[in-house]
Amino acid sequence: MAAASSLHATAAPVAAAAAGSRSVSAARSVRVAGSGAARAGGRMVARAATKADSPASAASSKSDGHEVLLFEALREALIEEMKVDPTVCVFGEDVGHYGGSYKVTKGLADMFGDLRVLDTPIAENSFTGMGVGAAMKGLRPVIEGMNMGFLLLAYNQISNNCGMLHYTSGGQFKIPVVIRGPGGVGRQLGAEHSQRLESYFQSIPGLQMVACSTPYNAKGLMKAAIRSENPVVLFEHVLLYNLKEKIPDEEYVLCLEEAEMVRPGEHVTILTYSRMRYHVMQAAKTLVNKGYDPEVIDIRSLKPFDLHTIGNSIKKTHRVLIVEECMRTGGIGASLRSAIIDNFWDYLDAPIMCLSSQDVPTPYAAPLEDATVVQPAQIVAAVEQICQ
Amino acid sequence: MASFTAAAKFLAPVAAARSGGDSRAPPPPFPSASLRPRRKPAPSRLRTVLAVSSDVLSGNKSAPAAAAHSAVTREEALELYEDMVLGRIFEDMCAQMYYRGKMFGFVHLYNGQEAVSTGFIKQLNQADCVVSTYRDHVHALSKGVPARSVMAELFGKATGCCRGQGGSMHMFSAPHNLLGGFAFIGEGIPVATGAAFAAKYRHEVLKESGPDGLDVTLAFFGDGTCNNGQFFECLNMAQLWKLPIVFVVENNLWAIGMSHLRATSDPEIYKKGPAFGMPGVHVDGMDVLKVREVAKEAIERARRGEGPTLVECETYRFRGHSLADPDELRKPDEKSHYAARDPITALKKYIIEQNLATESELKSIEKKIDDVVEEAVEFADASPLPPRSQLLENVFSDPKGFGIGPDGKYRCEDPLFTQGTAQV
Numbered sequence: 001m002a003a004a005s006s007l008h009a010t011a012a013p014v015a016a017a018a019a020g021s022r023s024v025s026a027a028r029s030v031r032v033a034g035s036g037a038a039r040a041g042g043r044m045v046a047r048a049a050t051k052a053d054s055p056a057s058a059a060s061s062k063s064d065g066h067e068v069l070l071f072e073a074l075r076e077a078l079i080e081e082m083k084v085d086p087t088v089c090v091f092g093e094d095v096g097h098y099g100g101s102y103k104v105t106k107g108l109a110d111m112f113g114d115l116r117v118l119d120t121p122i123a124e125n126s127f128t129g130m131g132v133g134a135a136m137k138g139l140r141p142v143i144e145g146m147n148m149g150f151l152l153l154a155y156n157q158i159s160n161n162c163g164m165l166h167y168t169s170g171g172q173f174k175i176p177v178v179i180r181g182p183g184g185v186g187r188q189l190g191a192e193h194s195q196r197l198e199s200y201f202q203s204i205p206g207l208q209m210v211a212c213s214t215p216y217n218a219k220g221l222m223k224a225a226i227r228s229e230n231p232v233v234l235f236e237h238v239l240l241y242n243l244k245e246k247i248p249d250e251e252y253v254l255c256l257e258e259a260e261m262v263r264p265g266e267h268v269t270i271l272t273y274s275r276m277r278y279h280v281m282q283a284a285k286t287l288v289n290k291g292y293d294p295e296v297i298d299i300r301s302l303k304p305f306d307l308h309t310i311g312n313s314i315k316k317t318h319r320v321l322i323v324e325e326c327m328r329t330g331g332i333g334a335s336l337r338s339a340i341i342d343n344f345w346d347y348l349d350a351p352i353m354c355l356s357s358q359d360v361p362t363p364y365a366a367p368l369e370d371a372t373v374v375q376p377a378q379i380v381a382a383v384e385q386i387c388q
Numbered sequence: 389m390a391s392f393t394a395a396a397k398f399l400a401p402v403a404a405a406r407s408g409g410d411s412r413a414p415p416p417p418f419p420s421a422s423l424r425p426r427r428k429p430a431p432s433r434l435r436t437v438l439a440v441s442s443d444v445l446s447g448n449k450s451a452p453a454a455a456a457h458s459a460v461t462r463e464e465a466l467e468l469y470e471d472m473v474l475g476r477i478f479e480d481m482c483a484q485m486y487y488r489g490k491m492f493g494f495v496h497l498y499n500g501q502e503a504v505s506t507g508f509i510k511q512l513n514q515a516d517c518v519v520s521t522y523r524d525h526v527h528a529l530s531k532g533v534p535a536r537s538v539m540a541e542l543f544g545k546a547t548g549c550c551r552g553q554g555g556s557m558h559m560f561s562a563p564h565n566l567l568g569g570f571a572f573i574g575e576g577i578p579v580a581t582g583a584a585f586a587a588k589y590r591h592e593v594l595k596e597s598g599p600d601g602l603d604v605t606l607a608f609f610g611d612g613t614c615n616n617g618q619f620f621e622c623l624n625m626a627q628l629w630k631l632p633i634v635f636v637v638e639n640n641l642w643a644i645g646m647s648h649l650r651a652t653s654d655p656e657i658y659k660k661g662p663a664f665g666m667p668g669v670h671v672d673g674m675d676v677l678k679v680r681e682v683a684k685e686a687i688e689r690a691r692r693g694e695g696p697t698l699v700e701c702e703t704y705r706f707r708g709h710s711l712a713d714p715d716e717l718r719k720p721d722e723k724s725h726y727a728a729r730d731p732i733t734a735l736k737k738y739i740i741e742q743n744l745a746t747e748s749e750l751k752s753i754e755k756k757i758d759d760v761v762e763e764a765v766e767f768a769d770a771s772p773l774p775p776r777s778q779l780l781e782n783v784f785s786d787p788k789g790f791g792i793g794p795d796g797k798y799r800c801e802d803p804l805f806t807q808g809t810a811q812v
Contacts, residue, residue, distance in 0.1 A: 086593060086594055087594070089589065089593075113593070115588070115589060115592055115593055116589075116593055120625070121621070121624055121625060121628070123617075123621035123624070123625065125578065125617070125618055125621070126577075126578040126581065126617075126618050126621035126622050126625060127578070127621075127625070128578070129575060129577070129578025129579050129581070129582065129618070130578045130579075130581045130582035130585055130622075130625065131582060132578070132579055132582055133519075133567065133578060133579035133580060133581060133582020133583040133584075133585070133586070134582035134583065134585050134586040134589070135582070136567055136579065136582070136583065137517070137567075137582070137583045137586035137587070138586060138590075139585075139586050139589060141582075156572060156575055157575065157578060160570075160571075160572060160575055161570075161575060161579060165560075165568065166782055166783070166784070166785050167553055167782045167783050168550060168553055168554040168555075168558040168560070168568075168569070169550050169553075169554060169558070169560035169562070169568070169569075169782075170548070170549065170550035170551035170552075170553050170554060170560070170782060171551070171781065171782035171785075172550070172560050172561065172562040173560060173562060173567070174785040175785075176785070205783055206783050206784060206789075208784070208789040228786060228789075229784075229785035229786045230784050230785055230786050230789040256788075256789075257788055257789070303789075304789065304790060
């Protein structure tokens with residue numbers, strides 16, 4: 001089942017992928033079928049690559065779906081999983097009685113009780129480690145960092161225990177935790193509340209990382225992360241919680257390791273994730289008016305990269321632009337760039353460009369903060385440069 | 389039996405200040421000071437140390453140590469003896485093997501501390517959990533991990549309990565509920581807290597009740613760890629939610645070369661329990677019978693759902709911090725003071741004096757353990773090293789997280805890998 005989303009308005013759902021085929025080929029057929037509609041309407045149509053056996057039919061959706069905000073989509077996912085599996089529980093600061101700082105866990109404590117939705121004291125390292133220990137003994141904790149940045153305090157537990165214990169125990173214990181929280185640069189929240197931890201965590205062996213960006217993929221990825229036997233870090237973004245989209249009524253789960261084809265195109269592959277997806281799509285409007293045809297992929301899976309989808313795109317367009325919110329130094333873009341060079345060097349007609357945030361602590365003042373992150377105008381200029 | 393919870397409220401105002409180099413005076417037979425309420429603040433914290441025992445057996449307030457423990461049967465005594473001897477002989481063999489180049493890296497031996505491991509862990513069921521630090525070989529053995537598995541792990545062989553992937557500081561055993569083996573001090577305590585949380589959760593949410601009560605978790609760690617944030621954070625959370633956990637401090641006075649007194653503003657660790665609302669108990673960790681009494685009560689408390697206990701065991705490691713530690717800072721008289729309190733010698737003496745067994749029976753236990761450890765070494769020697777192909781195994785429980793195929797390249801050419809982990 002495909003869905004549409006944009007920053008400003010909702011669009012009607014597009015016909016779903018054919019069931020029964022492999023997810024990749026299904027995505028391809030949908031993309032080809034739908035691209036005309038996307039351009040004709042002038043609206044941005046986002047399409048999620050779906051699992052082959054998700055409940056989708058080729059003809060139409062069974063129902064109209066329902067509109068949710070992104071934080072509600074995450075909440076729905078949590079509720080669904082907690083209803084089905086009693087070992088799923090939530091730990092975090094203010095997740096229970098307060099309902100969560102971003103309302104992702106609103107009402108859950110009333111539904112599931114204070115033990116399943118555990119209000120923790122302010123002790124990130126310890127309650128993250130507690131999640132690890134509980135996971136080793138059969139529970140499936142969803143650990144919330146009130147802001148992703150706070151999880152820096154939990155780095156000891158995330159690196160040493162989440163990442164490593166399955167290995168150092170010789171496979172005896174699994175750590176099926178989900179670590180989630182809002183990160184990224186917000187609106188003048190100051191440097192410490194504007195951090196991008198995906199670059200810090202990406203080297204940790206044994207950890208999987210995904211970033212959601214739409215209500216549709218937020219719900220699907222949250223469910224997948226909870227069901228995964230691996231420790232998964234789910235990166236949400238402070239500015240995306242109020243995105244509105246119509247999502248299916250039927251249950252669906254997305255693939256953690258898969259990228260999402262946002263806008264098919266021919267001229268250049270733009271790889272992005274999280275909030276920068278929207279800056280890219282905004283730039284794409286301008287680019288289309290200027291006659292360019294960018295292919296936009298929301299990589300979603302930050303570790304491991306979906307080099308299959310990415311590679312197919314590069315083989316078609318031969319030009320790559322990465323747009324990310326991480327700092328330039330050691331960011332996701334840096335790793336992605338080297339992975340592309342290792343695997344797809346022969347297919348490149350131009351050097352890979354990577355637009356990242358400045359290597360500065362995020363300033364408070366608005367114009368400085370705007371200059372820290374990549375803006376659509378820079379993306380347009382970069383595409384023009386690549387496509388020369 | 390007097391509950392130590394009563395004793396714990398009225399902790400003796402005996403300072404544990406021990407200046408770095410001075411030897412401790414040998415403990416005089418102690419009066420019932422430990423049970424007397426504190427009437428006025430102690431004038432000074434710097435006093436000579438008395439060895440304070442929890443003295444949970446009422447009516448034996450001034451009895452010498454031996455007579456206070458008539459409540460152990462022959463079978464129990466022999467089990468305790470055998471377990472401590474196993475710990476000692478195993479660790480001695482580790483030292484030998486290390487110097488012969490069979491064992492590598494950082495190896496931290498437990499010699500001298502056996503009473504704590506045996507006294508506590510022998511009170512546990514299979515379903516109870518143990519979480520340790522890098523000084524974990526003997527905790528593993530007491531919990532029931534076979535000596536050959538531990539030795540093979542130390543040799544880095546594929547037959548080790550962690551397939552050779554963990555090593556000395558990362559002993560794990562799922563069947564024995566040994567949850568590690570942690571190299572960074574303090575990082576195991578939250579894991580133990582989580583295991584205890586899971587036990588409470590199983591009881592209250594999943595409605596799975598064990599016949600005895602809650603499954604208990606023991607967290608072992610040292611004096612150095614008690615200055616670490618995770619210790620305090622977990623004391624708070626464990627008491628807040630009344631988790632079935634016992635925090636066992638193996639205070640051997642030294643964190644590598646840092647004396648406990650030089651590192652800690654208030655060195656009496658057991659007092660930090662009541663600050664969080666739980667009992668804090670101090671026990672002579674060189675006496676396995678005393679440890680056992682305290683352990684029994686703490687574990688039963690946890691099992692009944694009454695919450696955590698902080699137990700500080702005064703103990704000592706006869707060897708250096710690790711096999712790489714030259715151990716030059718500790719004074720000879722301190723070492724000899726504790727060598728005279730060797731827990732194995734003490735138990736042997738007790739067993740013989742109480743006529744629980746004969747000298748030759750104890751000798752035969754020692755011989756049996758010698759054979760067990762020899763066999764463990766032979767097994768480890770004969771075992772294969774892990775093959776290179778094992779390198780990428782066990783990184784992820786679900787290997788789709790890897791993104792890299794067996795040939796070392798990204799699996800981008802294999803579309804099957806994107807089929808996802810979740811089954812709808």
